[in-house]
Amino acid sequence: MMLRLRVSFPDRPGALGQAARVLGTLGADILQVTVLERELGRAMDDFTVSWPGTVDAETVRDRLSGVPGMRVEGVWPTREIPGAAPDYDLLKHVAADPGRAFATLVDAVPDLVSADWAVIVSPESGELLHRSWQAPEAFDEGSGLVGVKVTDLATLRPAVLGSGRHQLMSLPVPGTSRHLILARADGPPFHRAEVDRAMRVLEIVSIMGRTP
Template sequence: MSFPDRPGALGKVARVLGTLGADILQVTVLERETGRAVDDFVVSWPGSPDTAAVRDRLSAVPGIRVEGVWPTREVPGAAPDYDLLRHVATDPSRAFATLVDAVPDLVGAEWAVALSSDGDGLVHRSWQAPPSLDEGGGIAGVKLADLASLRPATLASGSHQLMSLPVPAARIHLVLARTTGPSFHRAEVDRAGRVVELVSLIAGL
């Protein structure tokens, strides 16, 4: 959610969410520049929220822009980064498979795959990844070879938002995807990139 970076703006967002019955569990600042703030809110509702109504009510407040509303598996207050690194350290031989399985939850992605940097195709997929990838299919019309050639970047293709990160130590490219919500933010790319670096170091040791 984007809104003016000035006193009282966050309170307006909280009040609107409160009138909708939302319980704010966590707020993460993604960006503060050019007079605006971009924050990620994790909230809970009793029952299933009407995401269209949430977007409409918030967008009606002057200055507030809703970037996206989507479900998440993230547990506020948890430390999934540390949990991932602990599992990697316990079994370094599966370091990059563990990374692919666990990294989607760190950045609100739905699934992830590891692609060979040598052009050999799919190396590993998280269980949520589309089965068609096992048959060499592309992702939302983007060929796997094209994704593997990207440097740290985000890409919108059809209904998919993609993040691509090189993992030189394993000669793979990590690709994450989500079909709901906005494009991956720079802060999310940076977070995933730091985790990739640490996993590479642990695997090397």
């Protein structure tokens, strides 16, 4: 199985190696390391790892947390293929069929930021205009988005929110009143690096989608 691990640790020589050694003793194959931030003497990285079978996420969390100064921010499944370029693939498909730009976006953008699903919503009507196949059909109690209203998600700027068992990202679609909402159930809140990546792709898709 393949997991994403978000780990915070002191930004000093050897700290990254300590995390890699712990994962190695657990039988993990480290496929990719993504640097999220380096500031105030600490670093935060995402590890994409695979195991030959199933793994107890709590065991991984406990072993890594046993290293002095190391914190595990999240452990969750991921579909992202290390070394792939899903953002380029997404833009290629949009360029091939601009009329389906936003339908293509919601299908593909979750894999860019290890999200579970995506929708584009109209705040005025509450209608989900486009949705990935995993997304709920409406924001109601059955969707797991406890207490969330569409107007809560419709901010003027990118925002990260939590609701029920989901972590949410809300991005305004440029030039419209619509919003792109992404969600994941098992991972930590979306990092600003993930928000920035999704927003850049959304801006390009918005331009391509308006091309005659």
